[in-house]
Amino acid sequence: MNKATSPNGATPPHERDIKTIVNAGLARRHAAERRFRWYGLTAITLGLAFVVLMFANIINKGLPAFWQTYIQVPITFDAAALDPEGQRDPRALAGADYNALVRAGLRQLFPKVEGRLPLRALSALVSTDASYDLQRRVLADPQLIGTQQEIWLLASAAVDTFVKGNIDRGLEEANRPIKDNQIDWIDQLRAAGKIERQFNAVLFRSGDSREPEQAGIRGALMGSFFTLLVTFLLSFPIGVATAVYLEEFAPKNRWTDIIEVNINNLAAVPSIVFGLLGLAVFINFFGLPRSAPLVGGLVLSLMTLPVIIIAGRAALTSVPPSIREAALGMGASKLQMVGHHVLPLAMPGMLTGSIIGMARALGESAPLLMIGMVAFIVDVPKSFLDPATVLPVQIYLWSDLPERAFVERTSAAIMVLLAFMILMNGLAILLRKRFERRW
Amino acid sequence: MSTTAIDTQIALNGALNRNAPIRQSAGAQVTDYDNRQTVGKITVDNPKMACREVNVYYGQKHAIKNVSLDIGANEVIAFIGPSGCGKSTFIRCLNRMNDTIPAARVTGLIKLDDDDIHAKEIDVVQLRARVGMVFQKPNPFPKSIYENVAYGPRIHGMVNDKAELDQLVRDSLERAGLIKEVEKRMLEPGTSLSGGQQQRLCIARAIAVNPEVILMDEPCSALDPIATAKIEELIDELRENYTIVIVTHSMQQAARVSQRTAYFHLGDLIEIGDTDQIFTNPRHKLTEDYITGRFG
Incomplete structure (x- = not known):
């Protein structure tokens, strides 16, 4: 048998022993894997350390304010x-x-x-x-x-x-x-x-004040509540309906492509731009009152809508097409197919997206500065048209004040805001876990 | 076993062994591979559905080419052919499921009894109530077994009260041969059943609205042999009341359940005839090659 040789005289590849070749490279592959794992571990540890540091700092500063x-x-x-x-x-x-x-x-x-x-x-x-x-x-x-x-x-x-x-x-x-x-x-x-x-009941009972011991977050909390209520009532139904229309009904052509690209871009627009838009359109053009939760809610809706639409469409696409075929094959109309089968299956995903969008809206302050929700307001707002401020703006206002007592109140307000954020995100996780993949 | 059944058996044995002598003795009459004219009689005496010169295009792709075919009342007709031959596309024309694909375009005439299914006065909802469908992968709704079967009658407003609906659900499950297995667990999710049971649930769901035709697109391809046997038995029973169109990858299955068989090849209807004849004495070389296992 004449042995084939490589051009350079070595044994040709197909005659080399695969076992020794693989073993030789194995240590290097394993090292690369270990290294990558170590990078990940370091990054996560570092991230967690900063989170712990931040929380410790805020709690350390803010906790005394509750007494x-x-x-x-x-x-x-x-x-x-x-x-x-x-x-x-x-x-x-x-x-x-x-x-x-x-x-x-x-x-x-x-x-x-x-x-x-x-x-x-x-x-x-x-x-x-x-x-x-x-x-x-x-x-x-x-x-x-x-x-x-x-x-x-x-x-x-x-x-x-x-x-x-x-x-x-x-x-x-x-x-x-x-x-x-x-x-x-x-x-x-x-x-x-x-x-x-x-226990510092004043903190939860009263609105803002120039005297730190009399200042509370009730006004900001109610302002946030009314603002978010408007945001939710507007952006959730409109967002879900838009997602359903675009995903299930709209023809796929260049126009819907343009709309889709624009929605994705809107989600990335800096929030202050929405504030300027709100100022120009809602206040200057439509003459709605300044500092009102209604306007704040409208502005935050503009900001939250793209998020809800994107999450909604993702949730709709994740519903298997076999369910759609089953419903259509039974003679269901398109709206029945969506209403009876697709939407219920997509709802957990949509709710998760919406809650995360709402949590973002809760923490938003920049666009609200533009529409005057940054004023010093002592009275607790009672309706959508009363002048109000929101929690993050209240935090911003207090953080500017020199009194030592406001420093701890700022941290206390941050703690309340974070508590709501964690609550909302927890709700989103719960919904996802609860209703995930029922088919 | 009747003689034709034995012949079928022989043919199938031949299909497993491409060099079996019997295949060589049964020569095809059309030996030209490029001849795509349909061989065999496309008409039947009592047609339930009639298709004439049906073409389907997916964008630029010509998926079904000029297919004409009758589907007889109370018969089981099987569509066979290699992957991508258009048999699934064609069956989806029969209840206009291709409407859901934006790029798909269907031309030609398809009649259900005397109604042109593409006519303006025929709503697709009505058509799909009359022509039910069972899909390749069992796809029960993620709802209870009861709700799965009750869904069709409910959306079409077939029943007047709960008692009627209960009875209809029970009857449908009974006719689908599922009642004994699910009697005690009507409120459990349909997805908790085994694959074969799920497929029978889908059949029960389809017959609950009392359709005239049932389309089955490879109903057994995701099932094990025992579940397959049960479905085939069921198809045989359902033939009494319904017209059944079945797409299948398994030639044995086509031979077992159908009376007529249509062989598709790359969008052309190559041959149509009685199942026995197709499997014992195919008249087109392409059909012969396919059933003898030369490709597919």
């Missing part, structure tokens, strides 16, 4: 001062000088304080909201008049910050918002058990 300092003050609801005519007329009661009650209560605690400045410093221990708090109590229960009560009053932001340990006693007096005599009083109150931290 607020209160001072127990003996208040005498003096009938002569509050209701000299004894009519219990709500209007007269509302107009009474509750500030005097607060001042009197504080003086009762510290009778030795004399002089205009020290007295003012003493009043500054409690929030300016304390007198309104008393007013609300009296109006709610006129029986209080003529009695003396130990009442927990909201401490001022400076006191709260100090009690939380965020103001250093060692600083020079002129450099800290809380003075030596105030520190002395706080220490005395603390020793008497008349100062304590309670």
Whole structure:
């Protein structure tokens, strides 16, 4: 047998031993695989580390904001001062000088304080909201008049910050918002058990305020709620209907291709552009009110629609064609085929896409700045047309303020926002897991 | 076993062994491979459906070329041929399923009884209620067994009340030979059944609307031999009440269940005739080559 040889004299490829050849390269292949796995592991670990860092930072800063300092003050609801005519007329009661009650209560605690400045410093221990708090109590229960009560009053932001340990006693007096005599009083109150931290209901009960201890996220939450409601009510039905039409009914031609490309492009348009569009169209052209959740919802709908349409079409294409054929073969009309079979199967995917789109809309702030939802609004919005702001914008507003107490509130608001995000994404995952692939 | 059945058996044995002497003795009359004229009698005495000069185009591709063929009432007609020969395309013309493919274009005349199925006054919904279809892969709806069968009668408004519907569902399952297996689990999803049961469920679903013709596009290609045997038995029983058109890859199956067989080749209807004759004495060389296993 004449042995065939390669041009260079070596054994020709088909006569070499495949086993040794493969074994020789095996170590290199395995090393490449190990290396790739290691890259992946490092990347994920790094990513997770940053997430943990971010969460730890936010929680560390924001958690104290959920507790607020209160001072127990003996208040005498003096009938002569509050209701000299004894009519219990709500209007007269509302107009009474509750500030005097607060001042009197504080003086009762510290009778030795004399002089205009020290007295003012003493009043500054409690929030300016304390007198309104008393007013609300009296109006709610006129029986209080003529009695003396130990009442927990909201401490001022400076006191709260100090009690939380965020103001250093060692600083020079002129450099800290809380003075030596105030520190002395706080220490005395603390020793008497008349100062304590309670759950910060104000944060969830009230709208924005210039006083940190009175500022809450209720206004922003309601604003976000109304805005997202408008967004959902508009973008979900329109998005689903569009996806169904484009996927199931529209002819496939150049026009639908152009539409498809445009929808995909719209999903990538920077959100602030949608804000400008909303400003030009909804506010300037249609004359809708500024800062209104309705306009915010309209703008966010424009932003969310492409996302929902793309997710919806993907969900529709993932429904196997055999289901469509089965329905058509039974004599179902096209709309029956879609309504009875395709849409129910695609719905989980569509909902998942929509919820993720909504979560994005919840976190959006840039387009809302353009339409005036960035204003300082104290009142909690009650309808779609009331001026409002939304959570991310509230966070942006607070993050700009210098007071230490706003720093922790900013983080607290971020925590609430993140909680909603996680909730919505969790819902999306749950829906997907629950209804995935039923055929 | 009748003589024709024995002949069929011999023919099939021949199909397994291309050099069997019997195949060489049965010579074809049309030996020219390029002759694509249909051989055999395309008409029947009592046609249920009649197709004349049917052409199908997928975009530029000419998928069905000038096919004329009658489908007799209460007969089982089998379409055989190599992959891509157009037999599935042709069966889908019969209930206008090709309408769902945007690029497909169908010309020619197809009549169901006396109605032109492409006529304006024939709605595709009505046509598909009259011409039911069973697909290659069992495709029950992802709903309960009951709902699967009840779907057709419900959308067409065939029944007046729940009791009638219950009865219709039971009858359909009974005629599909499935009732014993699913009686106790009517509310379980149709997809929980085995492949063969799913296919019988699809047949029950199709006959629930009482169609005149049932089209079956390779109904057994995804099933094991036992499930296949059950479906074939069922097809034989259903012939009493329905006209059945079946596309199959298995020549044995065509020989077992059909009375007439049509052989398609690259979009042409090459030969049509009684099943016995096609398998024992094919008249076209292409048919002979196919059933003797020379290609396919």
